[in-house]
Amino acid sequence: MNLLFFKLKEVLSSVLPIIVTVIILNFTIAPLDVSLIIRFFIGAVLIILGLAIFLCGVDIGISPIGNSFGSTIIKTNKLWIVVIAIFIVGFFVSIAEPSLRILASQVDFVTSSVISKESIVVIASIGVGTMLSLGFVRILYNIPINKVFTILYSIIFILALFTSREFLAISFDASGSTTGAMTIPFILALAHSVSAMKSDSKASEEDSFGLVGIASTGAIMTVMIMSIISKTDASTVSLEYNDPIFTSIFSPFIQQIAPTTIEVILALLPIVIIFLVFQIFSFKLSRKTIRKIVMGLVFAFIGFVLFLVGVNGGFMEMGVAIGYGVATLENKVYLVIVGFFLGFATVLAEPSVYVLIHQIEDVTSGYIKRKVVLIPLAIAVGTATALSMVRILVPGIQLWHYLLPGYVISLVMSYFVPKLFVGIAFDSGGVAAGPMTITFILAFTRGAAEAAEGANVLVDGFGMIAMVALAPLIALQILGFIFKVKSKNGGIEYSDE
Numbered sequence: 001m002n003l004l005f006f007k008l009k010e011v012l013s014s015v016l017p018i019i020v021t022v023i024i025l026n027f028t029i030a031p032l033d034v035s036l037i038i039r040f041f042i043g044a045v046l047i048i049l050g051l052a053i054f055l056c057g058v059d060i061g062i063s064p065i066g067n068s069f070g071s072t073i074i075k076t077n078k079l080w081i082v083v084i085a086i087f088i089v090g091f092f093v094s095i096a097e098p099s100l101r102i103l104a105s106q107v108d109f110v111t112s113s114v115i116s117k118e119s120i121v122v123i124a125s126i127g128v129g130t131m132l133s134l135g136f137v138r139i140l141y142n143i144p145i146n147k148v149f150t151i152l153y154s155i156i157f158i159l160a161l162f163t164s165r166e167f168l169a170i171s172f173d174a175s176g177s178t179t180g181a182m183t184i185p186f187i188l189a190l191a192h193s194v195s196a197m198k199s200d201s202k203a204s205e206e207d208s209f210g211l212v213g214i215a216s217t218g219a220i221m222t223v224m225i226m227s228i229i230s231k232t233d234a235s236t237v238s239l240e241y242n243d244p245i246f247t248s249i250f251s252p253f254i255q256q257i258a259p260t261t262i263e264v265i266l267a268l269l270p271i272v273i274i275f276l277v278f279q280i281f282s283f284k285l286s287r288k289t290i291r292k293i294v295m296g297l298v299f300a301f302i303g304f305v306l307f308l309v310g311v312n313g314g315f316m317e318m319g320v321a322i323g324y325g326v327a328t329l330e331n332k333v334y335l336v337i338v339g340f341f342l343g344f345a346t347v348l349a350e351p352s353v354y355v356l357i358h359q360i361e362d363v364t365s366g367y368i369k370r371k372v373v374l375i376p377l378a379i380a381v382g383t384a385t386a387l388s389m390v391r392i393l394v395p396g397i398q399l400w401h402y403l404l405p406g407y408v409i410s411l412v413m414s415y416f417v418p419k420l421f422v423g424i425a426f427d428s429g430g431v432a433a434g435p436m437t438i439t440f441i442l443a444f445t446r447g448a449a450e451a452a453e454g455a456n457v458l459v460d461g462f463g464m465i466a467m468v469a470l471a472p473l474i475a476l477q478i479l480g481f482i483f484k485v486k487s488k489n490g491g492i493e494y495s496d497e
Contacts, residue, residue, distance in 0.1 A: 011047075086133045149426060173464070183215070350435070410425070413477040
C-alpha cells in the first residue's frame with residue numbers, strides 16, 4: 001500500500017499542472033463545453049488511478065522480469081541466443097507500450113485507417129526489438145556509443161530522403177512513443193542488469209544508459225522502410241474538426257471498457273508467456289517471488305485498462321479541443337506561449353522521466369541530482385513544443401528544418417561530452433515523449449493543426465513528439481559539457497578513457 005500511495009502522490013502532482021492549465025484556459029482564452037470538461041475530469045481521475053496502479057505493477061512485476069531475463073541470457077555466453085532473445089522480448093514489450101498504442105490510434109483515426117493502428121504498432125516494435133539487440137551487442141563489445149548513434153542517424157537521414165513528408169513526421173513520432181511507461185523500466189532494468197556484470201565499474205555506469213536511445217532509432221527506421229516499400233498514400237486524407245459527438249457524460253467511457261480490456265490482455269499476454277517459459281526452464285524463482293510478480297502483472301493489467309479508458313474517454317478529446325480553440329484566436333502568439341507552457345508542465349508529468357532520473361541518481365551514487373536533470377529537460381521540451389506551434393503557423397517551415405541541424409548538433413556534441421551524459425541525453429529523448437505527451441500534447445498539436453490556416457493535419461499535426469525527443473539530446477549534453485568544465489576547474493580531470 002505504501003508503494004501505491006507513493007505512486008498516487010507522484011502521478012497526482014504530475015497531472016495536476018495539466019488540470020490547472022485546462023481550467024485557466026477555460027476561464028480565459030479558450031472557453032469549453034461543460035460536458036467536455038466533466039468528461040476531462042473523469043478521464044483525469046482514471047488516468048491518475050490507472051497510471052499509479054500500472055507503475056506499481058511495473059515496479060513489482062515487469063522490472064523484476066526484466067532483471068531476471070537480462071542476467072539469465074547473459075550467462076549463456078552465446079551471442080546468437082542473446083540477440084534473438086532480446087529481439088523477442090523487445091518486440092513484445094514494445095507491443096504492450098501504452099504510448100505507442102495511443103499514437104497508432106491517433107494515426108489510424110486521422111488517416112481514416114489508411115495507416116492502420118496494427119501496422120504502426122507491429123512495424124515500430126520490430127524496429128525496437130532489432131535495435132535493442134544491437135544495443136546489447138554494443139554493451140558486450142564496448143563499442144563507443146557516440147559512434148553507434150552517428151551510424152544509426154546517418155542511416156535514418158538517408159532513409160528520410162526517400163520517405164514522404166507524412167511518414168517522416170509519423171516515423172520520428174513513433175521513436176518517442178515506443179519508449180514509455182512500459183518499455184522504459186523494462187529496458188533500463190535489462191541494461192542495468194547486463195552492464196552491472198562488467199568488471200569495470202566505470203564502463204558499467206556508462207553502459208546503464210543509452211539503450212533506450214538506441215531502441216528508439218529502430219522505430220524510426222522500420223516505419224520509414226514501411227513507407228518506402230508500401231508506398232502508402234495518406235496525403236489525400238483530410239479531417240475536419242467536429243464538436244464533441246457525445247452528449248452523454250459516461251457513454252464514451254463505458255464504450256471503451258470492453259475493447260480496451262481485450263487490447264490490454266493481448267498486449268500483456270506475450271510478456272506473461274515469456275515469463276512462464278523462462279520460469280519453467282531457467283529462472284527457477286521462489287514461490288514468494290512468483291506471487292509478487294503475478295501480483296505486479298495484475299496491477300499492470302488493471303492500471304493499463306483504467307489509463308487507456310481515461311485517455312480515450314475524455315482526456316485526449318480535451319487536448320484536441322484546446323488546441324483547436326487556441327489556434328483560432330486572432331493573436332497567434334498565444335498558441336506558441338500555451339505550447340511552451342504545456343510542454344514544460346507535461347514533461348514534469350511523465351512517469352517514465354521519474355524512472356530515469358531516479359536511476360541516474362542511483363547509478364551515479366547521487367552526484368547527478370534529479371533536479372539538475374529535470375529542469376533543463378522541462379525547458380527543452382517546452383521549447384520543442386513551442387517550436388512545433390511555430391511550424392504549424394508558418395507553412396514554409398518543415399519538420400526536417402528542425403530535425404537535421406538538431407541531430408547534427410547533438411551528434412557532434414556527443415564527441416565532446418562525457419559518455420555517461422551522451423547515454424543519459426539520448427535516453428532522455430525517448431523518455432520525455434511518454435504517455436502524458438502522447439495523450440495530451442499530441443492531441444493539442446493535432447487540434448491546432450486542424451484549426452490553423454494552411455496547415456496539414458498529417459504533416460504538421462504529427463512530428464511534435466520528434467521535436468520533444470530531440471530537444472533533450474542537446475539540453476542534457478550541454479549539461480554534461482558544463483559538468484565536464486566544472487570538474488576540470490575544480491581540479492578533477494574527467495576522462496572517458
